[in-house]
Amino acid sequence: MASAGTTRSSAVLRLLGWIARRFGGARTQGLSFGGSLSMLPDRSLFPLFRNGLDPVAEVGSLRERAPVSRLPVPVPIRVWLATGYEPVRQVLGSADGFSNDFGAFAARVGLTAAAEPGGLGMADPPMHTRLRRLIMPEFTMHRLARLQPRIETIVSDRLDAMARIDGPVDLLQEFALPVPALTICELLGVPYADRGLVQEFSAARFDLGGGAYAPLDAINESKAYLRNLVAAQRREPGDGLIGSLIRAHGDELDDQELAGLADGVLTGGLETSASMLALGALVLMTQPELAEPLRSGEPADALVEELLRYLTVVQVAFPRFSRVEVQIGGQQIPAGALVLVSLSGADRDEVLQGGYATEMERFDPARPATSHLAFGYGIHRCVGAELARIELRIAFPALARRFPSMRPAVPMAELDFRQTSIVYSAVKMPVLW
Numbered sequence: 001m002a003s004a005g006t007t008r009s010s011a012v013l014r015l016l017g018w019i020a021r022r023f024g025g026a027r028t029q030g031l032s033f034g035g036s037l038s039m040l041p042d043r044s045l046f047p048l049f050r051n052g053l054d055p056v057a058e059v060g061s062l063r064e065r066a067p068v069s070r071l072p073v074p075v076p077i078r079v080w081l082a083t084g085y086e087p088v089r090q091v092l093g094s095a096d097g098f099s100n101d102f103g104a105f106a107a108r109v110g111l112t113a114a115a116e117p118g119g120l121g122m123a124d125p126p127m128h129t130r131l132r133r134l135i136m137p138e139f140t141m142h143r144l145a146r147l148q149p150r151i152e153t154i155v156s157d158r159l160d161a162m163a164r165i166d167g168p169v170d171l172l173q174e175f176a177l178p179v180p181a182l183t184i185c186e187l188l189g190v191p192y193a194d195r196g197l198v199q200e201f202s203a204a205r206f207d208l209g210g211g212a213y214a215p216l217d218a219i220n221e222s223k224a225y226l227r228n229l230v231a232a233q234r235r236e237p238g239d240g241l242i243g244s245l246i247r248a249h250g251d252e253l254d255d256q257e258l259a260g261l262a263d264g265v266l267t268g269g270l271e272t273s274a275s276m277l278a279l280g281a282l283v284l285m286t287q288p289e290l291a292e293p294l295r296s297g298e299p300a301d302a303l304v305e306e307l308l309r310y311l312t313v314v315q316v317a318f319p320r321f322s323r324v325e326v327q328i329g330g331q332q333i334p335a336g337a338l339v340l341v342s343l344s345g346a347d348r349d350e351v352l353q354g355g356y357a358t359e360m361e362r363f364d365p366a367r368p369a370t371s372h373l374a375f376g377y378g379i380h381r382c383v384g385a386e387l388a389r390i391e392l393r394i395a396f397p398a399l400a401r402r403f404p405s406m407r408p409a410v411p412m413a414e415l416d417f418r419q420t421s422i423v424y425s426a427v428k429m430p431v432l433w
């Protein structure tokens with residue numbers, strides 16, 4: 001068992017790893033926080049802790065008492081946390097009041113970081129508007145419909161591969177990770193010969209067991225791969241997103257921007273979808289009656305929406321930085337503060353319950369549709385939301401039909417979850433059928 005010291009330092013490493021990763025994948029060595037963030041105590045990280053599938057009770061009680069509150073951090077940065085549904089929407093919906101530009105914030109508070117441009121999540125308008133407008137056409141329902149048969153084949157191939165393995169199988173490595181990894185390969189236009197490699201570094205970037213450094217190496221490897229792919233497609237554009245962007249906007253985008261966009265898609269779509277597949281399967285295994293309608297051909301749409309809300313695997317959105325003094329949730333937030341929003345906390349807020357009987361802490365796929373925040377809100381709302389829904393709506397019924405008696409191979413209490421991880425998930429998901 002890890003000592004308190006090890007746990008604390010690994011929590012901090014994960015936070016640093018996450019910020020480095022989100023900040024355009026800057027190498028940890030190139031990133032200096034002047035020691036400040038490494039002083040963050042675990043109690044500042046509590047919005048990332050969970051009790052099995054539920055956010056820790058502390059998040060719920062804070063939401064009731066103070067839906068916006070100051071986070072206790074012993075660093076010269078003012079940090080605020082929003083846990084209430086309305087304040088969270090207000091922060092995410094106010095691009096004028098809040099910036100996503102970590103680089104500008106870092107420079108202001110005396111942190112330095114080797115910045116690499118690219119990606120949408122940490123860009124502000126007008127750059128964000130320009131980049132997002134370029135990739136949105138690749139995510140229309142019309143374009144995504146072309147991917148649907150490919151996703152069906154990917155899912156059924158993975159189920160065939162699982163069926164060939166004896167004994168307990170790690171659902172995460174054998175199914176939940178390869179399905180989104182191969183779907184993103186399809187979306188981006190990664191050549192078939194390279195897909196084994198992409199799967200390898202996708203699995204490695206998910207492996208937080210060894211601390212933040214191993215995943216960071218995998219992330220840098222994937223960025224290098226994507227840069228080479230962009231250079232190759234510049235000469236000969238392929239059928240996927242990279243090739244289409246080069247054909248339609250090749251002269252407006254340089255290679256670094258293209259690789260940054262591709263990496264943003266890989267980073268945004270991989271861990272999130274993998275986690276939803278693994279944890280969603282766990283919910284179905286622990287309440288097998290939920291899978292019954294899927295086996296008899298009922299659409300999975302309502303079930304998937306409630307899983308998205310209930311699990312809200314992206315626990316905290318990208319950090320926001322207040323541009324001006326703002327009032328949110330009854331609190332005066334000064335200009336230049338760092339604001340974290342707890343999506344998993346907000347999605348359990350009782351305002352979402354309306355007049356419905358089941359409280360928000362419980363999973364109930366019969367619940368009327370909610371405007372949950374699992375994909376965020378505002379100008380940074382997930383570009384891949386519809387693609388993720390397609391994957392989940394194909395994968396859960398296929399899994400339920402193929403392995404009707406699937407169950408966890410270990411008791412729930414022995415399942416290991418990724419603590420203090422922005423994208424919550426299990427470390428492994430051993431199953432039997």
Ligand code: HEM
Nearest residue numbers: 120121268269272273314317318374375376380382384388
């Ligand atoms: C169930 C799966 C997914 C979940 C739960 C999820 C969740 C989110 C959330 C919460 C945000 C907003 C973060 C913020 O405002 O700070 C986001 C943004 C984003 N997501 Fe997803 N995502 C998923 C799947 C995908 C997929 C499949 C892709 C692409 C293939 C993708 C690409 C992106 C990108 C590029 C952004 C940044 C958008 C922007 O800043 O304008 N995501 N996602």
